[in-house]
Amino acid sequence: MTDQPMYESGLIAHGIDTTRPSVARVYDYALGGKDNYESDRELYRQIMKIAPETPVWARANRLWLKQVITWLAAEAGVRRFIDAGSGLPTVENTHQIAQKVSTDASVMYIDNDPSVVAHGRALLLDNDRTQFTAADLTKPDEVLADPAVAGMLADGQPVALVMALMLHHIADYDETLEIAGRYVDALPPGSYLAITHACNPGDGGPVDVLVTELLEKVKGAFPTLAFRSVEQISSLFHGLEVLEPGVVRLADWHVPGGRVEVDPQVGIRDAIYGGVAHKA
Ligand SMILES: C[S@@+](CC[C@H](N)C(=O)[O-])C[C@H]1O[C@@H](n2cnc3c(N)ncnc32)[C@H](O)[C@@H]1O
Structure with a gap:
């Protein structure tokens, strides 16, 4: 053998x-x-x-994550992060970004993909301020009852909940809204919600045509994947104060008070929207 x-x-x-x-x-x-x-x-x-721009789109999402985590740690003073739907470890993970700003930043990773659980857990557990929980995020009762997650939320310190390219893996929109709302309700005041999400403007234009063809190609492998309208993505922040520049294409996103990092390549990044919001 x-x-x-x-x-x-x-x-x-x-x-x-x-x-x-x-x-x-x-x-x-x-x-x-x-x-x-x-x-x-x-x-x-x-x-x-x-969609030959896919690697550009993936890197743009990671650039967004880096900018968001850095801003939250450096400017908003956040010291606790939950990276929900974290994915496999890559070049710069949330804890490395946050702890570069502040060594006392704590990061909880959550994912349910067996590959992430098997390969990723050890690599993401880099130091005693990082934790990994294997859980299905579509079950907020179970996730919020997990001792590690509950522990992070227990003493009322602000937490940044990051759901990057994760919520569009829930097929039903009402369920997605409800799940996002359950997590937001559990966040202490002063917390933040950061989301990137696949978007279909539904206007018959080039992005609509592209993502419709893309969805048709991947639906066998990823049957719950859902591209949503800008309005639907924006509604995931219901009840929160969305920070500038709002819920926008990744290509247009910048940290509050900052500027867009200009990259001449656009393409499928038009189909990914991101936003960050504050819970009063
Ligand atoms: C495209 S990856 C994004 C990774 C990372 N958040 C990023 O933006 O770079 C989506 C991740 O969400 C995870 N995911 C999807 N649905 C999930 C669920 N119901 N519970 C937990 N994780 C989930 C997948 O396993 C995958 O690792």
Whole structure:
């Protein structure tokens, strides 16, 4: 027997199905990562035929995350972060960004992809101020009852809840709204919510055509993926004070008081919107 089947059988023991693409691993491949398999790379090649800007879009999302975490730690004084739907570890993870600003920043990662749970947990648990919880974010009662999550929220210190490219993996919009609302309700006053989300303007224009074709291509692998209107994405911040520049295309987003980091490549980034909001 070669090493490969033994390795594979180990992965199966962790619940990892290498024969089917996983969102976390396809995204990892788009970012140049190594925690992916042929099934992920094959779907990625199909995606690239429709949307060759995909790696630019993935990097733009990570740039947004870096700007948001840095601003929250440096300017808003946030010391607690929950990265919900964290994905596989990559070049700059939330705790590395936050702890670069403040060594006492604590980060809780949450994800339910078996690859993230198996490979990512050890790598994300870099120091005693980072934690990883394997949980399904569509079950807020269970997530909020988890001792580590409850512990982070217990003493009323502000927390930044980051849901980057995660909420669009819940198929039903009303359920998505309800789930986001449950987490916001649990956040102490002074907390922040930061979201990026796939968008379809639904206007028949080039972005609409592109994401409709893209969704058709990936729906077999990712049946719950939902591109939503700007209005629907904005409503996820219901009851919160959305910071400038509002809920906008990643290509137009900048930190409050800052400027857009100009990148001449746009394309599919038009289909990703992001925003940050404050809970009074
Ligand atoms: C495209 S990746 C985004 C990773 C990272 N947040 C980023 O923006 O760079 C989406 C992640 O959300 C996770 N995810 C999707 N649905 C989830 C759920 N119901 N519970 C927990 N994690 C989920 C996936 O496993 C994946 O790791």
